[in-house]
Amino acid sequence: MLLHVIARGKIARSPEEELVARYAKRITWPVKLTELPETGGRIPDPQTPCKTVLLDEKGRNLTSEELAEIIGRWRDDGMREARFVLGAADGHSEEDRAGADLLLAFGKATWPHLLARAMLMEQLYRATTILAGHPYHRAG
Numbered sequence: 001m002l003l004h005v006i007a008r009g010k011i012a013r014s015p016e017e018e019l020v021a022r023y024a025k026r027i028t029w030p031v032k033l034t035e036l037p038e039t040g041g042r043i044p045d046p047q048t049p050c051k052t053v054l055l056d057e058k059g060r061n062l063t064s065e066e067l068a069e070i071i072g073r074w075r076d077d078g079m080r081e082a083r084f085v086l087g088a089a090d091g092h093s094e095e096d097r098a099g100a101d102l103l104l105a106f107g108k109a110t111w112p113h114l115l116a117r118a119m120l121m122e123q124l125y126r127a128t129t130i131l132a133g134h135p136y137h138r139a140g
Contacts, residue, residue: 001074002030002047002081003124007117008038008088016114023121029128038088047080051101055086055116059103064137068127070102075131084120086113 011017024031034044046052051074062070074082084104085092097103106119129136 004032004083006034007086016118019118020121023125027125050081052083053102053104054092054100056103059105061105064126068130071127072131
């Protein structure tokens with residue numbers, strides 16, 4: 001299953017970009033990173049069937065194990081793509097939220113966009129290692 005991260009704004013050369021690249025390289029599943037301008041731009045057509053996750057302050061605060069379980073279930077159900085969408089500074093529209101399969105939050109705090117992108121990549125890497133039984137994630 002393709003893990004497709006779609007983000008508004010350019011990450012450019014930065015420590016956050018290095019983290020995103022590091023985790024993208026470590027993930028053994030197919031990974032695609034798409035950057036869009038702050039407004040406008042065309043989101044690529046999905047591979048179908050597809051699930052869409054919006055990173056959103058109104059989303060669920062899942063443990064790494066819970067996220068891995070959801071991703072694993074989608075994979076096992078034959079999903080070809082899971083999209084993880086980070087919105088612009090104003091977030092997502094109510095229409096986008098209503099159409100999403102999952103709203104995901106990284107706690108109640110507000111995170112800088114570039115840091116949220118790096119955190120998402122780490123969580124995707126962690127989820128794939130949990131599903132593979134790799135020791136990276138050491139659950140207590």
